[in-house]
Amino acid sequence: AQKITQTQPGMFVQEKEAVTLDCTYDTSDQSYGLFWYKQPSSGEMIFLIYQGSYDEQNATEGRYSLNFQKARKSANLVISASQLGDSAMYFCAMREGQSGATNKLIFGTGTLLAVQP
Amino acid sequence: DTGVSQDPRHKITKRGQNVTFRCDPISEHNRLYWYRQTLGQGPEFLTYFQNEAQLEKSRLLSDRFSAERPKGSFSTLEIQRTEQGDSAMYLCASSHPGLIYEQYFGPGTRLTVT
Numbered sequence: 001a002q003k004i005t006q007t008q009p010g011m012f013v014q015e016k017e018a019v020t021l022d023c024t025y026d027t028s029d030q031s032y033g034l035f036w037y038k039q040p041s042s043g044e045m046i047f048l049i050y051q052g053s054y055d056e057q058n059a060t061e062g063r064y065s066l067n068f069q070k071a072r073k074s075a076n077l078v079i080s081a082s083q084l085g086d087s088a089m090y091f092c093a094m095r096e097g098q099s100g101a102t103n104k105l106i107f108g109t110g111t112l113l114a115v116q117p
Numbered sequence: 118d119t120g121v122s123q124d125p126r127h128k129i130t131k132r133g134q135n136v137t138f139r140c141d142p143i144s145e146h147n148r149l150y151w152y153r154q155t156l157g158q159g160p161e162f163l164t165y166f167q168n169e170a171q172l173e174k175s176r177l178l179s180d181r182f183s184a185e186r187p188k189g190s191f192s193t194l195e196i197q198r199t200e201q202g203d204s205a206m207y208l209c210a211s212s213h214p215g216l217i218y219e220q221y222f223g224p225g226t227r228l229t230v231t
Contacts, residue, residue: 004159033218043206045160045222052218091159095218102173103218104150107159 002027004092006108013082014116020067021077021111023092029053033095034075035105036066040088048090051075079113087115119143121223123209129229130199137195138226142211149192150220151184153177154206163207166192199230 003026013019025034036048051059051066059066067076079086089112093105122141130136142149147168152160163182165173168189178184181199186192196203206227210220 037222042224043227044224045208045210047219047221050218093159102165103148103212103220104162104165104173105152105160105220106162109157109159 002029002032002094002096002106004094004106004108006092006111008111009109010112010114012114012116013079015084016081018078018080019082019113021079021090021092021113023075023077023108025073025075025092025094027073027094027096029096034066034068035093035095036064036075036077037091037093037107038086038088039091039110045091049077082115084115084117087113089113121209121211121221123207123223123226125226126224127227127229129231132199132201132230134199135195135197136199136228137193138207138209138228140192140194140209140211140223142191142209143213143221145213146211146221147189147214148212148220149186150210150212151192151194152208152210154208154225155204160208163194196228199228201230204228204230 005024032053034051038046049061049064063080065078089110091110092108124139149166151163154160166186181197184194206225208225210222
């Protein structure tokens, strides 16, 4: 069965520094997708970045990049130049199933990031 | 485009009462998902609609839960005979037919059962 593991319950980072949030996954599917979402205290899940299993290049979106290591089954999120507004809960998620399927998401337990001034 | 909206944002109810939540997806998004998030956990999938058809239900969705999307636009999630274990955040997400992998979430409905 598909599973997402986030082993860091909480992380601290100094403002303007980079931080890496870890995510490992388990699946027997050949085609899958990996996501990162941000959840501020308000509760809304904000989509950050997506990586398809067949994408050869690591995904990047502004200050966010996804370090995809397929052989290790890891999909770590790197946030560069941290800002105070980055303080939030971060969830790694995996899309289950191939194109045309439900595409429901399986989430990890999250990492709470605190950016310190 | 105002994003996914959910109503109400908060609901407090007594055990045994029925509650209904509403989700309005982003216009032209034909796929709609419901998830449940308990404290300290990531969201868990409950059910999925493509247009008005409910195509998948999780085993988490007991007989007390029912979801509808009658005209393929907004969706409702009803919980009958609520239990304290139903206390959670209920999240709705939608996706566009051309970008099926990107799910956009609403602000959620936080349910507290006393």
